[in-house]
Amino acid sequence: PPVVRFTPFSDSLLATALKELLGANAEFRSRHQKLMVEIAANSITKHSYVGMPCGHGKSLSWFVPVMASYLAGRQVGLRIVILPYKFLLGHMVQQARFLFGLLGDRLCVEFLDSADIDEQSIKSLLFGSNVPSILFINLDGASLLLREHMATLQKLARTNILKRVYVDEFQQLIVEFGFRSAYTTLRDLGRIGVPVMCLSGSMPLSIATSLMSYCNLMLGDQVESIDLVQGTDPIGDGF
Numbered sequence: 001p002p003v004v005r006f007t008p009f010s011d012s013l014l015a016t017a018l019k020e021l022l023g024a025n026a027e028f029r030s031r032h033q034k035l036m037v038e039i040a041a042n043s044i045t046k047h048s049y050v051g052m053p054c055g056h057g058k059s060l061s062w063f064v065p066v067m068a069s070y071l072a073g074r075q076v077g078l079r080i081v082i083l084p085y086k087f088l089l090g091h092m093v094q095q096a097r098f099l100f101g102l103l104g105d106r107l108c109v110e111f112l113d114s115a116d117i118d119e120q121s122i123k124s125l126l127f128g129s130n131v132p133s134i135l136f137i138n139l140d141g142a143s144l145l146l147r148e149h150m151a152t153l154q155k156l157a158r159t160n161i162l163k164r165v166y167v168d169e170f171q172q173l174i175v176e177f178g179f180r181s182a183y184t185t186l187r188d189l190g191r192i193g194v195p196v197m198c199l200s201g202s203m204p205l206s207i208a209t210s211l212m213s214y215c216n217l218m219l220g221d222q223v224e225s226i227d228l229v230q231g232t233d234p235i236g237d238g239f
Helices: 011-022 031-040 060-071 087-105 119-126 140-146 152-159 172-177 181-193 205-214
Strands: 048-051 080-082 111-113 134-140 163-165 196-200 225-228
Touching: 011 031, 011 048, 011 060, 031 048, 031 060, 031 225, 048 205, 060 080, 060 087, 060 134, 080 087, 080 140, 087 111, 087 119, 087 134, 111 119, 119 152, 134 140, 134 172, 134 205, 140 152, 152 181, 152 225, 172 205
Parallel strands: 048 196, 048 225, 080 134, 080 163, 111 134, 163 196
Antiparallel strands: none
């Protein structure tokens, strides 16, 4: 990812953003969740992997930075969240719009699947007057977007509109790579020019880092080349 002039968000601002989303008494559930949000908000030169169990609030990695940007009066920009299945898109959009509440007209949330992606729809959505703060997209759509609209994504990255890409349920790529050759375009995630955060609640670190290396998001086997939140070892014994 490119190096740009950037002032990190303070701990107090991230905590305020969390409370704005979840209520006045909201706190981070764990040090791992807090670290995940700090990386998502402030790390702009490395890709990252987050291993936290299902239900431990991984979605805050995109919600809190968006809200913090808005509260600080900064350009909110665009964050793309890749989900494994189309049926999850509607649920995630509904959740996001509920959390943003009355700010929904300023913090726009949209979704795409492969059937929605063509030159005109991409131009209207990503270069219109109301660029979404969060864009949810399924694997089919993400694969098509990378294959046919990489130059558009790179332009959004160069102009600092696109802030980060998230790959949720990262472990699903192992299954999908096995029988959908089109998904190999996801190996180009590292070419976009923004940090990519991969999240999973069920994948051992050794497999996760191998997959990140395969997707060109890590330098070989150099774990120190990525930001890491290792909140769980689902198999045990460091497998």
